[in-house]
Amino acid sequence: MDKSKTPRETILQIVKEKHLMVKEIMSENNIDSWIVFLRESDANPDPVQAFVIGGEIVWTSAFIFFNRDNIFQKIALVGTYDVDAEKAKGIWDEVIGYDEGISTKLKEVVAEFNPNKIALNYSVDSVMSDGLSHGLFLKLKKILNNYQDRFISAAPIIQPLRSRKTETELKLILEAAQVTEVINSEITELFKNGMTEIEIQNIYHSKVEELGLETSWQRVSCPAVDAGPDKQMGHVGPTELIIQKGHTLHNDFGVKRDGYCSDIQRMWFFGKPDQLPDELRHAFDTVRDAITKAFETVKPGITGFQVDKVARDHVISQGYKEFMHATGHQVGTKTHDGGALLGPHWERYGGLPDIRLEKNNVFTLELHVITENYGGVSLEEMIVITDTGVKFLVPRQTDFIFVEL
């Protein structure tokens, strides 16, 4: 984010759209103050800062939202050297500078409004609502020691703020997904017998660079490239394994373009459709149909648990071992954008599968099965929730892409 070439106007446009949402969400949740407390955000970023300040901050800073009785007030309390930059954004009602330390002015500002609750960015379950480091929390607790019993988690603000994609965000995510599929189809033309996973990843990286983009997640495993029956899928990087006739190829790929990500998995089979082993046919159909069933379940108001269950049950009903991950996650400025999750009730997912899905949420639908003789079959689609239902962002994959080497 920090080094991105996203136009400044786009970044500011999104911040303005999100600031409008903050008031609405604070009112919905009956929270009258929210303090985003940051320092050296290049080293210790808060995942919400892209929506609150749209940039970096060096000194310890507090970005404060007050909301009560039709008063909605937005205050930036920053080091002297950051005052002009924050003022220039035109998003704050007041920008206050400090020199030696933030505590005096922060106490004054809070005392003046005297909020009933102070929402802070911590959450046991939700990484995206957990941007406040423990040391900074201790510092804030000391500064606002008279208000400690009013501290609450800002997750009820941050989760909808991230997940309700704005018009600008939806456009950018769609474009990232479209570019991903263009690159996938260009590379489909380039497969040659004897190519290694590493060579294929290098071609992807060249395309990404030609377009001046970044990979959606770390380059070493974006795209993941998995050739043939012996490759364990997962977060392992590409190897010297080669693609060959009668084998599959799987990838998991996305780009980051103007700050927004895509995340799509595709499968190729090297051979003609009539050469496809029954075992792979059955595996592919199972994965595809599980995604269809999940897709048909998604609508505003439902929980991610319900969606996951439909897909998971289908895979098990077809005789496969259950996949040990969630059926879908949100996508946004991060590949894994947090918040509501299409997942089972496992310890590591905490309460995320029970959050209700909303209009303008963008999710993946993804799952895999493992065949006995031909390796894994895995697909991942991107969907956006609409007023009444859901649609695929880009055309989904309904069969292997058949390539004759």
Add this chain to the structure above:
Amino acid sequence: MDKSKTPRETILQIVKEKHLMVKEIMSENNIDSWIVFLRESDANPDPVQAFVIGGEIVWTSAFIFFNRDNIFQKIALVGTYDVDAEKAKGIWDEVIGYDEGISTKLKEVVAEFNPNKIALNYSVDSVMSDGLSHGLFLKLKKILNNYQDRFISAAPIIQPLRSRKTETELKLILEAAQVTEVINSEITELFKNGMTEIEIQNIYHSKVEELGLETSWQRVSCPAVDAGPDKQMGHVGPTELIIQKGHTLHNDFGVKRDGYCSDIQRMWFFGKPDQLPDELRHAFDTVRDAITKAFETVKPGITGFQVDKVARDHVISQGYKEFMHATGHQVGTKTHDGGALLGPHWERYGGLPDIRLEKNNVFTLELHVITENYGGVSLEEMIVITDTGVKFLVPRQTDFIFVEL
């Protein structure tokens, strides 16, 4: 870091050099266990992860160092899908995978060693030692509820671990500094009457991209470009102000190359040396001499407070207002690399100015004064501390760079 093109071997080499240091530093500080607790590090990175794992992690993970009675044991406890990737690094004595949740195995591992202290990544003062988010801290506190009273800050481990640069790191930082100066001198040849700050920044960005590098900090203010008497220096981006005869130009620029940063400030004067106003001559000499005095004070064992004071006193003795920032910060994978700081005893610096400087620390020396009629004069050099003293990484600036437009 995550999207960087740094060769995998370089990243792993540095992790191996740092892992060797961990044992030494834990013994020095009499700390018998250190747990680096992470999740979704792309969204919520810990500044120390570059030295502990050299990559990203998706699921909640614990990287554990035990050190007692000549037993030094390194354990990675990660989600199933990350097991192979961690094993492949060859840096762990044991890699343990989990599926549904981390708590059972984490409790087992800790119970078996039964450490006296558990160092965790939080610190009120040091952002680089404060990578553990508050929500993750609460989660860990719940999992290890029988051990809460053994929790201590890992700052005594992390600070020296970051600050004692290894051989590989010193080479990379030197190369980043050298490239910075090459770009500065190339651009010195390109200045033309009527150029704006924004145009100059664009040329810098083109050079950085041609070389396949990143800017050291966010592009919008890297380089900072400040032309003439009316520009407020700081973190404000470049404007439409133009360079012209009789004016100065100031920049603050660095590159990130193979994961390591540089940070250098330079000053130009558009005219001949004999056209330089006395006011600018006196300001430049004051800044240069303050840096010289600081440089001559630096050696292993001294505190940053002592170094800062020498420079600060000189500026005040020459009739200028005191600069409201520290005289120097460390540089490494981050432009502001944290730990020991060459700064005054101000609230916002906490205890950092009292940490003793060590061999192989890399610092900036930087400060500015404001003239009445010609704007600010500001320089920044990079130094490395040696066995007995200190040296400049690249030749320092001793006078304005004079350019005739």
